[in-house]
Amino acid sequence: MTKKNLNQLSDDEIINICGEFPDGFEAADILSDPNFVFTMDENYATVKLFDVEGNSVFVNSFTECHHYVNGGWNFTSTELNESTLHNYLSIFSILLISVGYLFIKKFFIGTEK
Numbered sequence: 139m140t141k142k143n144l145n146q147l148s149d150d151e152i153i154n155i156c157g158e159f160p161d162g163f164e165a166a167d168i169l170s171d172p173n174f175v176f177t178m179d180e181n182y183a184t185v186k187l188f189d190v191e192g193n194s195v196f197v198n199s200f201t202e203c204h205h206y207v208n209g210g211w212n213f214t215s216t217e218l219n220e221s222t223l224h225n226y227l228s229i230f231s232i233l234l235i236s237v238g239y240l241f242i243k244k245f246f247i248g249t250e251k
Contacts, residue, residue: 145208156185156203168205176202176220187211 153159168174179199187203188194189211197203 150219152207155207156197156200157183157185160200163200163204163206166201171220185213187213 149159166174174198175200179201182199182203184201185197186194187206188199195206197206197210
């Protein structure tokens with residue numbers, strides 16, 4: 139497979155997100171069939187994908203993953219989760235306390251002689 143239009147990714151990018159192409163894979167023409175239903179593949183490990191707005195979807199087949207990835211979805215969430223914010227707050231607090239301690243020690247405790 140090669141790039142067919144601007145929305146489609148290279149094979150390497152799809153393999154990185156969805157896994158290896160199944161033997162004899164043919165991309166389904168999903169857009170021309172309004173009644174298309176993705177079928178679950180028992181041998182496919184579920185992948186969680188995100189869009190640019192932070193929405194997520196679980197895909198259960200390579201065909202479904204291929205379709206979503208070519209539509210702009212990937213496995214990297216662009217939003218910060220709450221644990222990341224807690225980590226930043228903890229680091230900032232430790233730095234602030236350390237700098238405050240050094241400031242007090244240098245200018246107030248050191249001048250009491």
